[in-house]
Amino acid sequence: MIPGWLRQKIAGKCHAEPCPRCRAVLLVGDSEGWPAKVDPVALDVGQQILARLAGLNLHHVEHRDGRLELFPRTAWRVADPTLDTLPVVADHRCGNRWQGADLLNPTTRHHPLPDRCPF
Ligand SMILES: [Zn+2]
Numbered sequence: 001m002i003p004g005w006l007r008q009k010i011a012g013k014c015h016a017e018p019c020p021r022c023r024a025v026l027l028v029g030d031s032e033g034w035p036a037k038v039d040p041v042a043l044d045v046g047q048q049i050l051a052r053l054a055g056l057n058l059h060h061v062e063h064r065d066g067r068l069e070l071f072p073r074t075a076w077r078v079a080d081p082t083l084d085t086l087p088v089v090a091d092h093r094c095g096n097r098w099q100g101a102d103l104l105n106p107t108t109r110h111h112p113l114p115d116r117c118p119f
Pocket residue numbers: 019020021022023024092093094095
């Protein structure tokens with residue numbers, strides 16, 4: 001368990017920035033102290049598997065205090081059901097184009113599935 005004060009220090013604040021090579025808009029910052037450049041697209045489970053097979057790291061994205069923060073999707077976070085509603089993104093690799101909700105566009109931002117069947 002990470003103490004709150006330490007979590008605040010290492011929280012992965014990020015911002016939008018274009019990739020210097022391909023000009024794609026990325027989320028750039030750190031993910032618990034590690035530098036990260038990710039595509040701001042929420043991935044489904046199949047896309048997450050493809051990203052891992054391609055050697056890309058996965059991260060959770062969380063809105064906190066009006067800003068986006070990145071956290072690595074570690075084994076214990078995969079097993080934590082309270083994080084299932086957070087979007088998962090992958091490291092950026094030039095040329096990759098993920099289909100999914102753009103986290104930088106509020107009209108397509110990821111919305112968690114309802115707890116109950118909607119019909
Ligand atoms: Zn790029």
